[in-house]
Amino acid sequence: xxxxxxxxxxxxxxxxxxxxxxTWKSAGHSHVGKVRKxxxxxxxxxxxxxxxxxxxxxxxxxxxxYASGVVAEAFAHFSRANSLAxxxxxxxxxxxxxxxxxxxxxxxxxxxxxxVSLLSYGNYGFFLWAGDSRVxxxxxxxxxxxxxxxxxxxxRYARGELSAVQAIMHPSANVLTRAIGVHQTLNLxxxxxxxxxxxxxxxxxxxxxxxxxxxxxxxxxxLDDLQETAESLVAGALDRGGRDxxxxxxxxxx
Numbered sequence: 001x002x003x004x005x006x007x008x009x010x011x012x013x014x015x016x017x018x019x020x021x022x023t024w025k026s027a028g029h030s031h032v033g034k035v036r037k038x039x040x041x042x043x044x045x046x047x048x049x050x051x052x053x054x055x056x057x058x059x060x061x062x063x064x065x066y067a068s069g070v071v072a073e074a075f076a077h078f079s080r081a082n083s084l085a086x087x088x089x090x091x092x093x094x095x096x097x098x099x100x101x102x103x104x105x106x107x108x109x110x111x112x113x114x115x116v117s118l119l120s121y122g123n124y125g126f127f128l129w130a131g132d133s134r135v136x137x138x139x140x141x142x143x144x145x146x147x148x149x150x151x152x153x154x155x156r157y158a159r160g161e162l163s164a165v166q167a168i169m170h171p172s173a174n175v176l177t178r179a180i181g182v183h184q185t186l187n188l189x190x191x192x193x194x195x196x197x198x199x200x201x202x203x204x205x206x207x208x209x210x211x212x213x214x215x216x217x218x219x220x221x222x223l224d225d226l227q228e229t230a231e232s233l234v235a236g237a238l239d240r241g242g243r244d245x246x247x248x249x250x251x252x253x254x
Contacts, residue, residue: 016122034242040064050120067113102181112182207244
């Protein structure tokens with residue numbers, strides 16, 4: 001859905017099943033990389049809450065580590081409510097508070113972060129994001145990118161001005177159109193899908209997928225142990241340059 005349609009979430013509630021609830025295992029790993037001196041990534045990993053998030057403090061701005069930390073902290077204080085719409089509204093409110101904190105904390109400095117998250121609710125997964133950190137899903141040996149990057153290059157690709165290959169290589173691929181703390185208004189996107197047992201999801205910062213080819217992401221997501229999987233993904237990006245901070249959370253639905 002474009003942005004967040006709360007009436008659609010209310011209508012969806014009746015379709016969500018809690019009869020055979022999805023259980024989760026997850027593991028996360030982060031590394032500063034080979035170039036930067038500070039790790040401006042942060043993540044939140046809670047199978048107990050059924051909530052996971054990756055935040056990438058923007059290296060071109062001041063205090064990116066502060067920004068990603070504020071975002072991760074917003075998820076750490078989340079408490080589940082009794083309805084889907086209430087849960088999504090609570091996350092939106094917390095991220096808007098993080099947005100305000102980033103804008104107001106350092107006079108004259110732009111402090112920003114991407115955010116990508118997954119909320120498990122019944123037999124559905126809900127993906128809330130702003131920026132170019134991503135969610136991938138591995139199902140039946142097929143890897144799919146769930147989120148769409150909020151970048152100028154992606155918008156030009158959507159308008160047919162750039163091919164898929166050109167969009168990846170274009171300088172505007174690094175120019176964000178949405179993020180926490182940067183623009184006056186925060187606009188979040190929300191997508192959702194039915195989760196199937198055996199699904200694996202990867203939440204990651206752009207430091208991972210910019211250096212690690214898609215075929216390698218696919219291959220490493222098939223490793224048995226989740227912690228080994230997360231560490232292997234990060235190590236793969238390091239081996240191919242490690243030009244940025246690298247973060248990965250790997251989840252498995254059961």
